[in-house]
Amino acid sequence: xxxSSSPSLNVNVACLACDGTRPCADCRSAGRTLTxxxxxxxxxxxxxxxxxxxxxxxGFSACVVPLRAGERSVGDAIVALLAGARVAIATEDAGxxxxxxxxxxxxxxxxxxxxxxxxxxxxxxxNGSPRAxxxxxxxxxxxxxxxxxxxxxxxxxxxxxLRAIAQPPAVEPADATALLADELAWYRASDIxxxxxxxxxPGEAAExxxxxxxxxxxxxxxxxxxARGCIAILAGADSAHVRRVASRLxxxxxxxxxxxxxPSLGAALCPNDGITANALLAAAxxxxxxxxxxxxx
Numbered sequence: 001x002x003x004s005s006s007p008s009l010n011v012n013v014a015c016l017a018c019d020g021t022r023p024c025a026d027c028r029s030a031g032r033t034l035t036x037x038x039x040x041x042x043x044x045x046x047x048x049x050x051x052x053x054x055x056x057x058x059g060f061s062a063c064v065v066p067l068r069a070g071e072r073s074v075g076d077a078i079v080a081l082l083a084g085a086r087v088a089i090a091t092e093d094a095g096x097x098x099x100x101x102x103x104x105x106x107x108x109x110x111x112x113x114x115x116x117x118x119x120x121x122x123x124x125x126x127n128g129s130p131r132a133x134x135x136x137x138x139x140x141x142x143x144x145x146x147x148x149x150x151x152x153x154x155x156x157x158x159x160x161x162l163r164a165i166a167q168p169p170a171v172e173p174a175d176a177t178a179l180l181a182d183e184l185a186w187y188r189a190s191d192i193x194x195x196x197x198x199x200x201x202p203g204e205a206a207e208x209x210x211x212x213x214x215x216x217x218x219x220x221x222x223x224x225x226x227a228r229g230c231i232a233i234l235a236g237a238d239s240a241h242v243r244r245v246a247s248r249l250x251x252x253x254x255x256x257x258x259x260x261x262x263p264s265l266g267a268a269l270c271p272n273d274g275i276t277a278n279a280l281l282a283a284a285x286x287x288x289x290x291x292x293x294x295x296x297x
Contacts, residue, residue, distance in 0.1 A: 009126055011039045012063035012085075014046040019218055029116030030064055037123060046074075047192060047236030048220055053081035054186075060085060062126055064118065066110055067091035073191030079105060088122040176224045176231045180277035183222075183233055187270055195242035198266040198284035200229035201253055209253070209263075216252050217245070228285060229264075242267050264288050 011034050018024040020043030023031065031041040039062075046065055052058040054077075063085055065078050075096050078089060087105045089097075090113035097107055106122040183194050201209045206225045213223045213232055220235040234245055246265050253263040266288030268274070273283040 009039045009061050010042060010059075011126070012042050012044060012049060012060040014044055014049040014063060014065045016046055016066050016068065018043070018045065019048065019220075020044040026066075026114055030113060030118060033116045033118050034064075037126070039126065045220070045236060050077055050081055050190060050192070051186075051220065051235075053085075054189075058082070058085070062086040062088075064088045064090065064113070066113060067093065067096075069093040070096070071191060072096045073189070077190040077192075086122065086125050088119055176226050176281060177277045179222050179224055179231075179233055180280060183235070184270065184275060184277065187275070192236050193238065193270045193272075195234035195237035195239075195245070196268040196270070196280045196284045197232040197234065197242070197246060197249070198226075198229060198268075198281075198288040199232060199249065199253075199263060200265075200288060201263045206230050212253065212256060213249065216249055226281075228288075231281070231284070237269075239269055239272070242269060 013020075013023075013027050013030050013034070015024060015027050018027060020027070023043045027043050031043065034041050042060065049058065049063060049065065058081075063082065065082075065087060067075055067078075067089055069092055071091075071093075075089065075091070078087065079097075079102060083102065083104065085104065089105060089107045090110040091107060092110045094107050101107060106119050106125070108119040108122070112118070180196070187193055199209060199213060200206075206229050210223050210225050210230045213230060217223065217232060218235070222233040222235070224231050224233075232245075232249075234242055237245070246267055250263055250265055266284045266286065268280045268283035268287070270280055274280050
C-alpha cells in the first residue's frame with residue numbers, strides 16, 4: 001500500500017538513549033520507515049512515554065518502544081499503560097511476554113528495530129489492514145514463554161507516581177523525600193531506575209542554585225531545596241547518564257559562580273545505592289561531603 005493511500009497517524013518513537021530533542025541514529029532509522037509510509041513521527045524518551053501514559057495524558061495512537069533483555073517489569077508497564085495505542089515492542093527477550101499478548105501489541109526482534117525494520121503486521125495494523133489481526137502478537141520465529149499473569153499493581157502504582165504532575169505546582173518548594181517516594185513507586189511499577197544528585201554551591205543560597213539547575217535539566221527531572229543544598233532527581237537515568245549530567249552541571253555552575261564558589265556534587269543511583277528515599281539521600285550526601293573534603297578549599 002502506498003503512503004498516499006494510507007491513513008496518516010501521529011506515531012511516537014520512544015528511545016532508551018535519547019530524549020527526542022536530538023533523535024539518535026536508532027530513532028531516526030525507525031522514523032524514516034514510518035515517514036515513508038506517510039505517518040508523522042514524534043520522538044521522546046521511553047520514560048516520558050510511560051509517564052504520560054500513566055498520567056492519562058498520552059495522545060498518540062501508535063508507538064514503537066524498545067526493551068532491554070530481562071526488563072520484565074518494564075514490559076508489563078508498557079502493556080498495561082499503552083492499552084489504548086497500537087504498540088510495537090522491540091526486544092530480543094520475547095520470553096518475558098505471555099503467549100497471548102494483547103491484540104494492540106506486536107513484539108518483534110530489537111535487531112530489526114536497530115536497522116529501521118518495523119514489523120509488517122504492525123504497519124498493516126496502522127493502515128487498517130484486516131490481516132493484521134491474526135499476525136499481531138509475535139514476529140519471532142520461536143514460540144514465546146507460557147502464559148503468566150502481569151503484575152496487577154502496575155497501572156495503579158504508575159498512576160500514583162504521576163498524579164502530582166497534573167496538580168498545580170505548590171507554592172512551597174517540593175520536599176525531597178516526597179519526590180523520591182513518588183519516583184520509587186514508579187521504579188517498583190516499571191523497574192526503571194533513576195539518579196539522584198546532591199548539589200551545593202558555597203556562598204550561594206540553595207534557592208538560587210535550584211533555579212539554575214531547573215534551567216539546565218530536562219523537563220522530566222525534578223529539583224528541590226534541602227537543608228544541605230539542592231537535590232536533583234534524574235528521571236530514568238542510568239550511571240552513565242548521571243555521570244554526564246554531573247559533569248555538565250559542574251561546568252555550568254562554575255561558570256556562574258567563578259572561582260568564588262566551586263560546586264560540590266554527590267551522586268546516587270536507584271536501585272544500586274538503595275530503594276528507599278533515606279538510603280538514596282544518604283548516599284548522595286555522603287559523596288557530596290567526600291568530594292568537598294577532597295577539594296580542601
